[in-house]
Amino acid sequence: MVKNNVGxxxxxxxxxxxxxxxxxxEKIGTxxxxxxxxxxxxxxxxxxKTLIEIMEALGYDIRIxxxxxSKRKExxx
Numbered sequence: 001m002v003k004n005n006v007g008x009x010x011x012x013x014x015x016x017x018x019x020x021x022x023x024x025x026e027k028i029g030t031x032x033x034x035x036x037x038x039x040x041x042x043x044x045x046x047x048x049k050t051l052i053e054i055m056e057a058l059g060y061d062i063r064i065x066x067x068x069x070s071k072r073k074e075x076x077x
Contacts (some may be wrong), residue, residue: 002043003063010039
């Protein structure tokens with residue numbers, strides 16, 4: 001099972017970054033309607049079903065961790 005509420009996570013990140021769904025959509029080359037659809041979907045629909053099944057068979061839930069890219073670059077050094 002995916003433990004994250006991905007839609008809520010996206011909404012929170014948009015607020016934190018001061019971006020609207022339309023601005024995020026423009027950045028990734030899609031429509032604001034599509035971004036809104038993604039936000040409204042259940043997390044399990046956004047993550048590959050096979051990955052979920054494999055991890056559940058192994059006895060694990062999935063939790064997605066979001067790391068700012070600036071921290072990712074610092075960790076690579």
